[in-house]
Amino acid sequence: MKNFRSIPFLLLLVFLISSCGEEEKEITLPEYQQWHTVTLPFEGPETSEKATDNPFLNYRLTVEFKNADSQYSVRGFYAADGNAAETSADSGNLWQVRFKPDKLGKWSYTAKLHKGDSIALSEDLAAGTSIELAEGSGEFNVTASDKKSPDFRAKGRLVNSKGYFRFQDSGDYWMKGGADSPENLLAFEDFDGTYRMQSSNNDGEASTNDTVHSYKPHLKDWSEGDPTWKNGKGKGLIGAFNYLSSKGMNVAYFLTLNILGDGKDVWPYTDPDDFTRFDVSKLDQWEIVFQHMQSKGILLHMVLQETENETMLDGGDTGPMRKLYLRELMARFGHHLALNFNLGEENGPAHFSPIGQSDAQRKEMTEFLKKINPNHHPVLLHTHAAYDARDAILDSIVGFKALDGLSLQVDKRENAAAVVEEWKTKSREADHSWMVTMDEIGMWHTGARSDSLDGNHDTLRRYVLWGTLLSGAAGVEWYFGARNRYHDLNTEDWRSRDRLWEITKFALDFFQEHLPYWEMQADHELINSEDAYCFRKEGEVYAVYLPENGDYTIDLSDAEGEFDLNWYDPLKGGPLQKGTIDGFSGGTGQGLGAAPATESPQDWIVLIRRKN
Numbered sequence: 001m002k003n004f005r006s007i008p009f010l011l012l013l014v015f016l017i018s019s020c021g022e023e024e025k026e027i028t029l030p031e032y033q034q035w036h037t038v039t040l041p042f043e044g045p046e047t048s049e050k051a052t053d054n055p056f057l058n059y060r061l062t063v064e065f066k067n068a069d070s071q072y073s074v075r076g077f078y079a080a081d082g083n084a085a086e087t088s089a090d091s092g093n094l095w096q097v098r099f100k101p102d103k104l105g106k107w108s109y110t111a112k113l114h115k116g117d118s119i120a121l122s123e124d125l126a127a128g129t130s131i132e133l134a135e136g137s138g139e140f141n142v143t144a145s146d147k148k149s150p151d152f153r154a155k156g157r158l159v160n161s162k163g164y165f166r167f168q169d170s171g172d173y174w175m176k177g178g179a180d181s182p183e184n185l186l187a188f189e190d191f192d193g194t195y196r197m198q199s200s201n202n203d204g205e206a207s208t209n210d211t212v213h214s215y216k217p218h219l220k221d222w223s224e225g226d227p228t229w230k231n232g233k234g235k236g237l238i239g240a241f242n243y244l245s246s247k248g249m250n251v252a253y254f255l256t257l258n259i260l261g262d263g264k265d266v267w268p269y270t271d272p273d274d275f276t277r278f279d280v281s282k283l284d285q286w287e288i289v290f291q292h293m294q295s296k297g298i299l300l301h302m303v304l305q306e307t308e309n310e311t312m313l314d315g316g317d318t319g320p321m322r323k324l325y326l327r328e329l330m331a332r333f334g335h336h337l338a339l340n341f342n343l344g345e346e347n348g349p350a351h352f353s354p355i356g357q358s359d360a361q362r363k364e365m366t367e368f369l370k371k372i373n374p375n376h377h378p379v380l381l382h383t384h385a386a387y388d389a390r391d392a393i394l395d396s397i398v399g400f401k402a403l404d405g406l407s408l409q410v411d412k413r414e415n416a417a418a419v420v421e422e423w424k425t426k427s428r429e430a431d432h433s434w435m436v437t438m439d440e441i442g443m444w445h446t447g448a449r450s451d452s453l454d455g456n457h458d459t460l461r462r463y464v465l466w467g468t469l470l471s472g473a474a475g476v477e478w479y480f481g482a483r484n485r486y487h488d489l490n491t492e493d494w495r496s497r498d499r500l501w502e503i504t505k506f507a508l509d510f511f512q513e514h515l516p517y518w519e520m521q522a523d524h525e526l527i528n529s530e531d532a533y534c535f536r537k538e539g540e541v542y543a544v545y546l547p548e549n550g551d552y553t554i555d556l557s558d559a560e561g562e563f564d565l566n567w568y569d570p571l572k573g574g575p576l577q578k579g580t581i582d583g584f585s586g587g588t589g590q591g592l593g594a595a596p597a598t599e600s601p602q603d604w605i606v607l608i609r610r611k612n
Helices: 006-024 216-221 235-246 281-293 320-333 357-371 387-399 413-429 458-469 494-514
Strands: 032-033 039-047 057-067 071-075 091-099 105-115 130-131 137-143 158-161 162-167 176-179 251-255 269-271 273-277 299-303 340-342 379-382 405-408 433-441 476-480 534-538 541-546 553-555 562-568 583-585 589-590 604-610
Touching: 039 057, 039 105, 057 281, 071 091, 071 320, 091 105, 091 320, 105 340, 130 433, 176 494, 216 235, 235 281, 235 494, 251 476, 273 320, 281 299, 281 320, 299 320, 357 379, 357 387, 379 433, 387 413, 405 413, 413 433, 413 458, 433 458, 458 476, 458 534, 458 541, 476 583, 583 589
Parallel strands: 032 137, 176 251, 176 476, 251 299, 299 340, 340 379, 379 405, 405 433, 433 476
Antiparallel strands: 039 091, 057 071, 057 105, 105 130, 105 137, 158 162, 269 273, 534 541, 541 604, 553 589, 562 583, 562 604
């Protein structure tokens, strides 16, 4: 006889086992890697770049990201169809946010989209009408990055520390070297909506015609698997950065707005006459290039305006148009790990450009950039070249806490080291030590000429490269002049300065491998020659530049102990070498001996380190 009474018990047992299994089943969260870009889309109202109800001005997306230890509030942006780099769409219903998580583990996010008149400019996060988002919150996990240097995703974000770039989490310091030209780098024919408003042949600036950049010489440097857009566009510029990275260079300088300026061919807007509407597809294409630059270890030196247009937005004030411009750039590109903002090329009035931002205006702009910048990117001020125009501006802003330092321009290369040392000293005495980067060397018409005209770049190597780095500069960038064949606006091929990149890399290698440069100061008087440079951590390490053969001595009266002495070749790089003496004792003046034998006279670097 069957026992039917046992059937309900069996059903209950099956139910309990099944329920237990469901409780133990874990929900799988989306996964991203640390320091990699998290791009989240949100569906909002259907609109367009040209809509009467301006999506850039009258909507605001804000996303709060949280983990166990920190919280970030990040602005989003209107993204049209979410794929505008490929489709060139100017309409759609998608908003996006970009974020790079800096911690491992679980993160959560909450997005809020508000609508209201000019709400993009409002600081009140509760202002406007809230628009419900279907997927307005969520979670994701962050795992360790699988990238290796020079990709910045291997080490994280660069910040300013002690007047130098430092990786925020690891504490490792980093020094830059690379290209200051072409300044209109983003005037690239493969970017949507990009053209030259008018050609120019004015005195004091590089001449142009009606064509923008193609970078055809660098097509051969593009590699399979590298990014493109719209069926193969972008290869010339992507290849150019592959080449620059292959030479060991790690920074590129570029303008994001040169309306009224020299090139008249770069702007983020759909129309250069309307400062309230942004070209979504063009900016998405910029982002593809910026992402590639970061993967190749190239810092984005983002120059926000030119001397000719620094009062174009709001008369120079940080008013509605300037705020909208800066917020859009920050929302789209502020997530990048290696980025510094530059207040503008040749900021402030000069005899050739008498209308410029005032001291109060540049301070207001600096403070606004810092306020909207959750990632602590350095903010620098690009200077005029001549001391009379430069010093009057800098004397009024030295010690201003919000400004991280100077993007320095110097007209006479023989003076470059002294100018770096001057402003490192003045800022230190004002209790706010500046980062000073040597970014534009004169004279304005010449700058750094092609290798064919200046094979080893002797004066640049001496006065600018080694002279400024050994005076406290945080890096160098090379400006190509306004009157060279391949100049600051028309350069298509960075190979024209191939040798210049090589000797720059030798200097960067020396600083990274042999010096605690962030703890050192210039002290050129320790050497018995006005033509030499000396950079020291007192009593520990001394780096000396000697321009030629001679009888040189160093004053080690304040140093104790025994010291090793080695030589470094600035023309060939490589390992340290031995000269005629191996070392000496501190406590007195000492001769440096003779350099290693070479076929012809040359300059040398002497490295003196106290023995442990």
